[in-house]
Amino acid sequence: MLRRLLRRLLGRLVLPLLLLVAVLAPSVPAAGLEDYAPYQPQTRCSPHAKPGTEALGRWLVRRYGGSWGGVSRSCGSGTSEHAEGRAFDWTLDASTKQGRRTARAFLRDAFAADAKGREHAKARRMGIMYVIWDDRMYAAWDAFEPEPYLSSSCRKRAKCSATLRHRDHVHISLTRKAGRGRTSWYAGRVDAG
Numbered sequence: 694m695l696r697r698l699l700r701r702l703l704g705r706l707v708l709p710l711l712l713l714v715a716v717l718a719p720s721v722p723a724a725g726l727e728d729y730a731p732y733q734p735q736t737r738c739s740p741h742a743k744p745g746t747e748a749l750g751r752w753l754v755r756r757y758g759g760s761w762g763g764v765s766r767s768c769g770s771g772t773s774e775h776a777e778g779r780a781f782d783w784t785l786d787a788s789t790k791q792g793r794r795t796a797r798a799f800l801r802d803a804f805a806a807d808a809k810g811r812e813h814a815k816a817r818r819m820g821i822m823y824v825i826w827d828d829r830m831y832a833a834w835d836a837f838e839p840e841p842y843l844s845s846s847c848r849k850r851a852k853c854s855a856t857l858r859h860r861d862h863v864h865i866s867l868t869r870k871a872g873r874g875r876t877s878w879y880a881g882r883v884d885a886g
Contacts, residue, residue: 725818725877726807726811726814726817726818726877727817727818727820727876727877728817729813729817729833729834729836730817730820730821730822730833730834730868730871731822731833731834732822732823732832732834733774733822733868733869734772734774735772735773735774735776735777736777737777738768738769738776738777739776739777739778740765740766740767740768740775740776740777740778741765741778742764742765742778743764743777743778743779743867743872743873743874744872744873744874744883744884745779745820745867745871745872745873745874745875745876745879745883746764746778746779746780746781746867746871746872747764748874748879748882748883749781749819749865749867749871750764750781750783752882753781753783753799753865754783757795757798757799758795759783759784759785759792759795759863760783760784761783761784762781762782762783762784762862763781763782764778764779764780764781764782765778774822774866774867774872777869777872778872779866779867779868779869779871779872780864780865780866780867781864781865781867782862782863782864782865783862783863783864783865784861784862785826785861785862785863786860786861787826787827787855787859787860787861788855788860793827796826796827796863799863800824800826800831802815803815803816803819803821803824804816804831804837812836813833813836813837815878816833816837817833818876818877818878819867819871819876819878819879820867820868820870820871820872820876820878821833821865821866821867821871822866822867822868822871823865823866824837824863824864824865824866825842825859825863825864826859826863826864827858827859827860828841828842828843828850828858828859828860829841829842830842842858842859843858844857844858
């Protein structure tokens with residue numbers, strides 16, 4: 694009698710518990726492809742370059758050209774992923790045909806669909822949170838759709854420097870996980886320890 698009562702009670706609880714777990718469980722990327730990254734602003738000062746950020750920067754310069762623009766920035770001058778070592782500035786010049794061509798090649802590659810048709814596959818695997826280049830921002834949380842960008846330090850685009858307009862470099866901010874080299878793109882490139 695007690696067994697039957699317990700079985701009936703468990704039977705009534707199992708389905709609601711499974712539904713609750715399914716709703717509360719974090720989403721798991723399909724076949725190793727990360728979800729679009731949410732915005733993860735700087736929350737602490739830790740400006741030394743993270744291993745994933747360094748690996749991505751080296752790869753970009755080696756594969757596409759351009760120059761190493763750096764990772765670290767001092768803390769205290771506003772919110773910046775540079776101050777957490779997970780943003781890279783890749784030096785390219787938007788006023789030159791070569792600079793524009795190089796940036797376009799990277800953006801086309803990063804935002805392309807993979808063999809399974811999954812959009813922005815490489816950027817998602819790299820853990821790119823957003824890219825700023827030539828007065829445009831490409832944010833993961835908006836499926837990398839280009840949006841006009843104007844630095845909060847500028848009142849008008851015409852009076853804003855090439856650096857603040859991101860016309861002399863491409864800014865790439867990574868998630869914390871990517872900064873540590875722990876997204877799928879970094880496998881074999883970074884010892885994630």
